[in-house]
Amino acid sequence: MALVKPYADVPGTTVFDADMARRGYHLNQFCMSLMKAENRQRFKANERAYLDEWPMSTEQKEAVLARDYNRMIAAGGNIYFLAKLFSTDGQSFEYAAASMTGLSREDYRNMMLSGGRSPEGNRYKGERKGG
Amino acid sequence: MARITAGVTTSHVPAIGAAIDLGKTGEDYWKPLFAGYEFSKKWMKRQKPDVILLVYNDHACAFDMKIIPTFAIGCAEEFQPSDEGWGPRPVPVVRGYPELGWHIAQSVIQDDFDLTIINEMTVDHGLTVPLSLMFGQVGEWPCRVIPFAVNVVVYPPPSGQRCYNLGKSIRKAIQSFDRDLNVQVWGTGGMSHQLQGARAGLINREFDQRFLDRLRNDAEGLAKMPHIDYVREAGSEGIELVMWLIMRGALNPDAKEVHRFYHVPASNTAVGHVIYENSD
Ligand SMILES: [Fe+2]
Numbered sequence: 370m371a372l373v374k375p376y377a378d379v380p381g382t383t384v385f386d387a388d389m390a391r392r393g394y395h396l397n398q399f400c401m402s403l404m405k406a407e408n409r410q411r412f413k414a415n416e417r418a419y420l421d422e423w424p425m426s427t428e429q430k431e432a433v434l435a436r437d438y439n440r441m442i443a444a445g446g447n448i449y450f451l452a453k454l455f456s457t458d459g460q461s462f463e464y465a466a467a468s469m470t471g472l473s474r475e476d477y478r479n480m481m482l483s484g485g486r487s488p489e490g491n492r493y494k495g496e497r498k499g500g
Numbered sequence: 501m502a503r504i505t506a507g508v509t510t511s512h513v514p515a516i517g518a519a520i521d522l523g524k525t526g527e528d529y530w531k532p533l534f535a536g537y538e539f540s541k542k543w544m545k546r547q548k549p550d551v552i553l554l555v556y557n558d559h560a561c562a563f564d565m566k567i568i569p570t571f572a573i574g575c576a577e578e579f580q581p582s583d584e585g586w587g588p589r590p591v592p593v594v595r596g597y598p599e600l601g602w603h604i605a606q607s608v609i610q611d612d613f614d615l616t617i618i619n620e621m622t623v624d625h626g627l628t629v630p631l632s633l634m635f636g637q638v639g640e641w642p643c644r645v646i647p648f649a650v651n652v653v654v655y656p657p658p659s660g661q662r663c664y665n666l667g668k669s670i671r672k673a674i675q676s677f678d679r680d681l682n683v684q685v686w687g688t689g690g691m692s693h694q695l696q697g698a699r700a701g702l703i704n705r706e707f708d709q710r711f712l713d714r715l716r717n718d719a720e721g722l723a724k725m726p727h728i729d730y731v732r733e734a735g736s737e738g739i740e741l742v743m744w745l746i747m748r749g750a751l752n753p754d755a756k757e758v759h760r761f762y763h764v765p766a767s768n769t770a771v772g773h774v775i776y777e778n779s780d
Contacts, residue, residue: 471698
């Protein structure tokens with residue numbers, strides 16, 4: 370029997386479940402390696418060469434090089450692991466989250482300051498987009 | 501015997517830690533947030549707990565994808581702050597309480613909760629930000645801390661019911677520890693937030709308020725809420741809230757709420773904070 374995924378109909382959301390965890394294993398472990406200062410340095414010096422030390426898919430490597438967080442998440446990345454990557458870049462969770470919504474940083478920050486994204490229209494896929 | 505005197509819940513947003521560490525707490529953006537903890541810091545000074553059992557989640561720091569324990573109790577003498585990618589937070593080392601940690605492990609494992617025992621690990625913002633919020637910037641944390649890590653990163657986390665029942669078992673374990681100790685149990689994380697995808701930035705004030713009310717008045721019912729409700733209503737990362745139910749289970753059902761604070765936003769997150777005192 371397949372895994373039951375009651376969250377599959379939540380829009381704009383990838384739950385880090387068994388399937389995603391398997392798909393993203395090496396991508397996430399690569400991110401973990403950036404918790405060491407010397408690895409951060411080596412990565413910054415030559416990103417491509419550092420990535421090639423990991424058995425990651427081409428799609429995963431390209432998503433990392435492009436800093437496309439939606440693509441990384443689709444390829445099995447988890448935000449708390451990816452945090453090591455944007456922290457290496459000197460960026461915050463707010464920056465990374467904004468980059469995934471298609472909003473500018475400023476618009477995202479303003480949305481948060483005015484109470485955040487409303488759940489209205491954002492609970493089920495196919496609902497008319499609100500907030 | 502050891503007594504559980506109080507419970508605390510608070511969000512543990514990393515940006516709050518950064519604001520404290522970089523001296524930004526007086527900025528307009530952060531002022532209202534830190535104002536909500538002024539009462540709490542004074543309250544902490546009066547309470548003087550000997551030890552805090554601090555329920556939190558590791559955010560891919562102590563645990564990576566190699567080993568994913570659902571419940572892990574830290575039994576080491578001390579825990580260093582993690583380097584989360586920008587160097588460790590400049591906060592004191594966390595001093596543990598191995599004797600009580602092992603006592604809790606032995607007791608709740610025999611009560612059917614299979615904990616993982618951790619003798620070496622670092623602790624990330626999930627644990628150190630609540631300490632900073634409640635104690636401020638100090639040279640040394642004024643009490644011992646037993647880190648209690650819950651997996652809420654890889655789906656599925658433990659159910660709310662499981663967390664609530666575990667809290668009750670932890671209560672029995674602490675109360676059977678043969679030493680006169682003032683113990684607090686904290687539950688951290690949440691409230692509504694989503695850090696990924698097109699729905700990032702989701703905040704559900706109504707859900708959060710109801711959660712705070714039910715945590716006080718209807719914890720038994722709240723414990724039955726399924727995961728999907730957390731994900732849909734409070735965001736993919738809002739599911740951290742199950743950890744608050746461990747704290748609630750460890751407190752008396754009639755524990756008194758002495759402080760409540762709610763604020764949006766801290767970075768991407770709705771911040772919730774409650775203090776309960778046990779009546780006896
Ligand atoms: Fe967290």
